[in-house]
Amino acid sequence: METLWFCLVAFMIAMYVILDGFDLGVGATHFCTARSEAERRQVIRSIGPVWDGNEVWLLAAGGTLYFAFPGLYASSFSGFYLPLMIVLWLLILRGAAIEFRSHIDNPVWKPFWDFVFTGASALLAIFFGAALGNVVRGAPLDGSGRFFLPLWTDFRPGPQPGILDWYTALAGLTAFLALAHHGALWVALKTEPPVGDRARRVASLAWYGVLGMTLILTGATFRVQPHVPERFALNPWGYIFPALALAGLLWSTLLRRRGQDRPAFLASCAYLAGMLASVAFGLYPSVLPSNTDPNLSLTIYNTAAGAYGLRVALFWWIPGMALVALYTAFVYRRWAGKVRLEEEGY
Numbered sequence: 001m002e003t004l005w006f007c008l009v010a011f012m013i014a015m016y017v018i019l020d021g022f023d024l025g026v027g028a029t030h031f032c033t034a035r036s037e038a039e040r041r042q043v044i045r046s047i048g049p050v051w052d053g054n055e056v057w058l059l060a061a062g063g064t065l066y067f068a069f070p071g072l073y074a075s076s077f078s079g080f081y082l083p084l085m086i087v088l089w090l091l092i093l094r095g096a097a098i099e100f101r102s103h104i105d106n107p108v109w110k111p112f113w114d115f116v117f118t119g120a121s122a123l124l125a126i127f128f129g130a131a132l133g134n135v136v137r138g139a140p141l142d143g144s145g146r147f148f149l150p151l152w153t154d155f156r157p158g159p160q161p162g163i164l165d166w167y168t169a170l171a172g173l174t175a176f177l178a179l180a181h182h183g184a185l186w187v188a189l190k191t192e193p194p195v196g197d198r199a200r201r202v203a204s205l206a207w208y209g210v211l212g213m214t215l216i217l218t219g220a221t222f223r224v225q226p227h228v229p230e231r232f233a234l235n236p237w238g239y240i241f242p243a244l245a246l247a248g249l250l251w252s253t254l255l256r257r258r259g260q261d262r263p264a265f266l267a268s269c270a271y272l273a274g275m276l277a278s279v280a281f282g283l284y285p286s287v288l289p290s291n292t293d294p295n296l297s298l299t300i301y302n303t304a305a306g307a308y309g310l311r312v313a314l315f316w317w318i319p320g321m322a323l324v325a326l327y328t329a330f331v332y333r334r335w336a337g338k339v340r341l342e343e344e345g346y
Helices: 002-028 037-047 056-068 070-079 081-100 109-137 166-190 195-224 227-234 236-257 261-283 307-334
Strands: 286-288
Touching (some): 002 037, 002 056, 002 109, 002 307, 037 195, 056 307, 070 081, 070 286, 081 109, 109 195, 166 236, 195 227, 195 236, 195 261, 227 236, 236 261
């Protein structure tokens, strides 16, 4: 039952990254793809009907983590308190920027919120990547499973690291480039030229950075977290996940060059899913490794709720997430196709 819930949490995090990831990428590349006010409205309108619904997957993943692995929830939310507060404020600022920019027609008002939208989106991508890097690297857990990390120490992933070190910085940069590439492909899919053409150029440039940083980060991960290569060595079938990521990344550029925007975007989704699945597979059964003593690591077994609670929760989780999936499918189907500017709205 613990393994099932581990897979469900990993799936929900992957869905959030894929769906809200292109929202963040659209914001991060906002000034590169749109030049005029009409073009900026076009870019924002491409995510207008879906961005807030995409964030439901983050809330659902947090709720699932709370009742499936309460030990991990308690430890990580206290240890990562500072970056979680930063992420919360960035989420608020990004939502406010999307909703407030069109309320006042003023030469200062709209550029200010455009800057907030781009800055918050870019920083969220970086912080989410750094957060994943912290999980992979591990934390200095004590015997009770608790820890605290400052924002940085000596910038090295040693026994007393900070939130930011050279490894988590690499993870943050990789996430930023990956989501910028992902978001640019979404803009290319949803908009007409010249915005769509600029988005394809942005995706082309970001693609080289994603490829290079993926290779660098993979090598760094094998050095920083020895459990990951050991896991893949013991279970070679798990290489299907990094193979999926690599295939998705390669196909995304081939399809983009052919002008096939929808398949290119779906290939980018496959890359993100493959990368996240590789991380989950490499860490299993750990959910937060200890970088001081492996015996102190938090696993799916010592952080999970009771067996009865996990079984009962499954009966609530299935209909709840079915509603989320149906709503998501309806919204994307309802707003399919290229965006059009209208008198009202974003």
